[in-house]
Amino acid sequence: MAEFQLLIANKNYSSWSFRPWLLLKKLEIPFEETLVMLKSEDFSKQVEQFSPAGKVPVLVEGDEGDVAIWDSLAIMEYVAEAHPEAWPQEREARALARSVSAEMHSGFMGIRNQLPMNCRAESRQVAFDDVCQKDIERIQAIWTECRLRYGQTGPWLFGDFTIADAMFAPFDLWYYLSW
Ligand SMILES: N[C@@H](CCC(=O)N[C@@H](CS)C(=O)NCC(=O)O)C(=O)O
Known part of the structure; x- marks a missing residue:
């Protein structure tokens, strides 16, 4: 089980999803990618269990979803705390x-x-x-x-x-x- 789960939309269109995805890939940090389809019926249901903002990306840490961070820049700052080479x-x-x-x-x-x-x-x-x-x-x-x-x-x-x-x-x- 990866340390992180990243909830994102289609990276072809969602620049906010693409950014933290790229950082995790470049830093070779293992994560599980969960695709949530923008405009799909269950988008809100899937996202709001982790983010009150109701938007992607969301980074979830821990098996029980103990920590959830929404907003691309907040996610990358969180990653940088454990991986200072991110800055x-x-x-x-x-x-x-x-x-x-x-x-x-x-x-x-x-x-x-x-x-x-x-x-x-x-x-x-x-x-x-x-x-x-x-x-x-x-x-x-x-x-x-x-x-x-x-x-x-x-x-x-x-x-x-x-x-x-x-x-x-x-x-x-x-x-x-x-x-
Ligand atoms: N400032 C936010 C923007 C997030 C955002 O706008 N995400 C879009 C996808 S690119 C979204 O979830 N839209 C769904 C909606 O607004 O219902 C960030 O940096 O993460």
């Missing part, structure tokens, strides 16, 4: 990683509205509005800053893979699939 080790780098992760978690409405995640989409033609264009430029600026300041030791935003990479991964996929 950069250096204090200033960690502060920047937390800032850009929180910025992604709470913003980028232009991208969310105009570029909903669909990893399987090919040659999607989207006309960006100014809000979306500004979001894209902000992401490019974040990636540039993180890579220039802290990216020397590896291919990720802070060298090694961290929560910040998981937060930006849905956009990363779209970016590379589109160009």
